[in-house]
Amino acid sequence: MLAKREFTVADEYRYNWSSPVRWIASHLLRYKFYVFGFMLLCIATNALYASISFLTGSAFNTILNKGTAISQLGVIALSLLGIIVCQGICDLGARLFAEILSKRFARNAREELYTSLLGKSQTFHNRQQVGDVMARASNDMTQLSDMVSPAFDVIFDSFTSLAINVLFISLVNPQLLLVPGLYIIAFFFALRRYSRQLSPVSDQMREEFGKTNAVLNEAVAGIEVVKATAQEKQEVRKFITRASRYRDFYVENGKIQGRYLPTLILGVALALAFLHALYLLSQHQISLGALITFMGLCTNLRFVTFMSIWSFGLVQLGISGARRILSLMKEETEMDENAGGHHEQMRGEIVFDHVTFSYGETPILKDISFRARPGQTVAIVGQTGAGKSTLTKLVNRIYDVNEGSVMIDGIDVRDWDMDGLRSQISTIEQDVFLFSRTITENIGYGLGSKADRAAIEAAAHDAQAHEFIESFPHGYETEIGERGVTLSGGQRQRLAIARALLTDPRILILDDSTSAIDSATEDEIQKAIRRLLEGRTTLLITHRLSQIRWADSILVLRKGELIDQGTHEELLARCETYRRIFSHYDSAIPASASSGD
Numbered sequence: 001m002l003a004k005r006e007f008t009v010a011d012e013y014r015y016n017w018s019s020p021v022r023w024i025a026s027h028l029l030r031y032k033f034y035v036f037g038f039m040l041l042c043i044a045t046n047a048l049y050a051s052i053s054f055l056t057g058s059a060f061n062t063i064l065n066k067g068t069a070i071s072q073l074g075v076i077a078l079s080l081l082g083i084i085v086c087q088g089i090c091d092l093g094a095r096l097f098a099e100i101l102s103k104r105f106a107r108n109a110r111e112e113l114y115t116s117l118l119g120k121s122q123t124f125h126n127r128q129q130v131g132d133v134m135a136r137a138s139n140d141m142t143q144l145s146d147m148v149s150p151a152f153d154v155i156f157d158s159f160t161s162l163a164i165n166v167l168f169i170s171l172v173n174p175q176l177l178l179v180p181g182l183y184i185i186a187f188f189f190a191l192r193r194y195s196r197q198l199s200p201v202s203d204q205m206r207e208e209f210g211k212t213n214a215v216l217n218e219a220v221a222g223i224e225v226v227k228a229t230a231q232e233k234q235e236v237r238k239f240i241t242r243a244s245r246y247r248d249f250y251v252e253n254g255k256i257q258g259r260y261l262p263t264l265i266l267g268v269a270l271a272l273a274f275l276h277a278l279y280l281l282s283q284h285q286i287s288l289g290a291l292i293t294f295m296g297l298c299t300n301l302r303f304v305t306f307m308s309i310w311s312f313g314l315v316q317l318g319i320s321g322a323r324r325i326l327s328l329m330k331e332e333t334e335m336d337e338n339a340g341g342h343h344e345q346m347r348g349e350i351v352f353d354h355v356t357f358s359y360g361e362t363p364i365l366k367d368i369s370f371r372a373r374p375g376q377t378v379a380i381v382g383q384t385g386a387g388k389s390t391l392t393k394l395v396n397r398i399y400d401v402n403e404g405s406v407m408i409d410g411i412d413v414r415d416w417d418m419d420g421l422r423s424q425i426s427t428i429e430q431d432v433f434l435f436s437r438t439i440t441e442n443i444g445y446g447l448g449s450k451a452d453r454a455a456i457e458a459a460a461h462d463a464q465a466h467e468f469i470e471s472f473p474h475g476y477e478t479e480i481g482e483r484g485v486t487l488s489g490g491q492r493q494r495l496a497i498a499r500a501l502l503t504d505p506r507i508l509i510l511d512d513s514t515s516a517i518d519s520a521t522e523d524e525i526q527k528a529i530r531r532l533l534e535g536r537t538t539l540l541i542t543h544r545l546s547q548i549r550w551a552d553s554i555l556v557l558r559k560g561e562l563i564d565q566g567t568h569e570e571l572l573a574r575c576e577t578y579r580r581i582f583s584h585y586d587s588a589i590p591a592s593a594s595s596g597d
C-alpha cells in the first residue's frame with residue numbers, strides 16, 4: 001500500500017502488492033473456502049475419472065477369467081455408472097467454484113484500481129494516457145478473470161489429473177512408471193522453456209494493446225478536430241502502425257505456441273509406453289487388463305499436455321495484466337488525504353506567503369505573496385500563460401507549492417484534512433466538466449446523496465438556469481451527453497454556478513466563468529454571480545471588466561511574478577502593465593457589456 005493517498009475507503013481490504021503473483025494470490029486467498037473447495041472437488045473429479053480406467057481394466061480381466069460369474073460384470077458396470085454420476089457432480093462444483101473465484105477477483109481488482117486512481121494526485125493523472133488507463137481497467141481486468149477461469153482452473157485440474165494418473169499407474173505396476181516418468185521430466189523442462197519464451201511477448205502484447213487503445217481514445221475524444229482539419233487519413237495511419245505492432249506480438253505469441261514441444265513428445269511417449277507394457281505382458285509381469293488400464297491412464301496424460309498450450313498462454317497474459325495494473329496502483333503520488341488533519345468551518349482567509357511553484361523544471365509562479373480577507377474578492381489579471389489558473393490550483397491542493405506556503409485561516413493547506421479543505425472550496429473552471437448524468441445529479445454532485453430537489457431548483461433559479469432547464473422535455477431529469485456536449489457553453493457554466501451555489505463554499509474560484517455567456521443573459525448572470533460571491537472569499541480570473549472592478553483587490557501577474565496589487569483605481573494610476581491589460585480587456589468587451597460597466 002502507498003504511504004500517500006488523497007482518498008481512501010473505510011475498512012478497505014489490504015492485498016499484497018509485493019509482486020504480481022503475490023497480489024493475485026492475496027486476492028484469491030480472500031476466499032479460502034472457494035479456493036480449497038475447488039481444489040478438493042478437482043482432486044475428487046480426477047480420482048473418480050482415473051478409476052474409470054481401473055474398472056475398465058478389471059472388466060477385461062473379469063471377462064478373460066473364464067470362471068467368474070457374469071454378475072461381477074454387472075457390479076462393475078453399476079460402479080462405473082455411480083462413479084460417472086459422482087464425477088459429473090464434483091466437476092460441476094469445481095467449475096462453479098472457479099467461476100465464482102474468477103468473477104470476485106475481477107470485481108475486487110476493479111474496485112481496488114478505481115479507488116486507487118481516485119486517490120492519485122492531479123500530477124499523476126496528467127502523466128497518464130486515458131486510453132492506456134482504460135485498457136488496464138477493462139481489458140487487463142478481463143485477462144485476470146480469464147486467468148483464474150478457465151486457465152488456473154484447467155491447470156490445477158490437469159496437473160491433479162497428472163498426479164492421480166501417475167499414482168494409479170504405480171498401483172497397477174510400479175515398473176510401468178518408467179516411460180510416463182521420463183515423459184513428465186521432459187514435459188516440465190519443455191513447459192518451463194515455453195513459459196519463459198511466452199512471458200516477454202505477453203508483456204509486450206499487453207503494453208501494445210494499451211498504446212493502441214490510447215491512440216484510439218485520443219482520436220475519438222478529439223473527433224471534432226480530426227474532422228474539422230480533415231486528418232482522418234493521418235489518424236488511420238497512426239492507428240494502423242500501432243495495431244500492426246500489436247499484431248506482430250500476437251503472431252509471435254502464436255509462433256511460440258506452434259513450437260510447443262510436449263504434444264510431439266507425448267506421441268513418442270505413448271508409443272514407447274505401449275511397447276514397454278507389451279514387453280511386461282510378454283514377460284507375464286502384468287495382465288492384459290493391467291495393460292488396458294495402463295494405456296487408458298497414459299491417454300489421460302493428453303489432457304495436461306494439450307491444455308497447457310493455451311492455459312499457460314492465458315496465465316502469462318493474466319500475469320502481464322496484473323503487472324500493469326499493479327504498476328499503475330503502485331505509482332507514487334505526491335499528496336495525502338491527511339486524514340485527521342485540521343478540519344473546521346472555514347472563515348475564508350487566504351494567504352500566499354512567498355510561494356514558488358513549477359510543474360517541471362521551470363518555475364511557473366515565483367515568490368508570490370498576497371492576502372485575501374474573508375469575504376473579499378481578489379481578481380487575478382495577466383497575459384495568457386502568466387500563471388493565473390495555476391495560482392488558484394494551489395489553494396485547494398490540486399498541486400502543492402514547491403517553496404513558501406499557502407494558508408487558509410492561518411493554517412497551511414498541507415495541514416488541513418484534504419476532504420475538509422476541498423469540500424469548502426468550489427471551483428468553476430473555464431472548461432466546465434459535466435457528467436453524462438441527469439441535470440439534477442450534475443447540480444447536486446458536490447453534495448452527493450444529500451442534495452434535495454427543492455434546494456437544487458433554488459440553486460438553478462439563482463444561477464439563472466431554471467428557465468432553460470424547464471424548456472427541455474425532461475426538465476431536471478434530462479440526461480446530459482458525455483462532458484455536457486448537448487448543452488451550450490453558457491448553459492454549462494450556469495449549471496456549474498448552480499452546483500457551486502448548492503455546496504455553499506467558503507472559498508470560490510471563478511476561472512473565466514462567464515466568458516461563454518451571451519450578452520443577452522449577461523445582466524442576469526452578473527446578478528447570479530454577485531449572489532454567488534456574497535460572503536465568500538473569491539479568487540476571480542475573468543475578462544469581464546465589470547467583475548474586475550468589483551474586486552476588493554487585483555493581482556497583476558506577469559510571467560509568474562506578482563508585479564503589483566491593489567484596487568482598480570490604484571493600479572490604473574500606477575501600473576503600466578495593468579493599464580495595458582485593462583485597455584486590451586476593454587476592447588475585447590462587446591459594446592453592450594461595456595456600457596453596462
Ligand SMILES: Nc1ncnc2c1ncn2[C@@H]1O[C@H](COP(=O)(O)OP(=O)(O)OP(=O)(O)O)[C@@H](O)[C@H]1O
Pocket residue numbers: 126359360364382383384385386387388389390391
Ligand atoms: N498541467 C500542466 N503541466 C505543465 N505545464 C502546465 C500545466 N498547466 C499549465 N502549464 C503551464 O503553466 C503556465 C501557466 O499556465 P496557466 O494555465 O496557469 O496560465 P493562465 O495565466 O491561467 O493562462 P490563460 O489566461 O491562457 O488561461 C503555462 O506556461 C502553461 O504552459
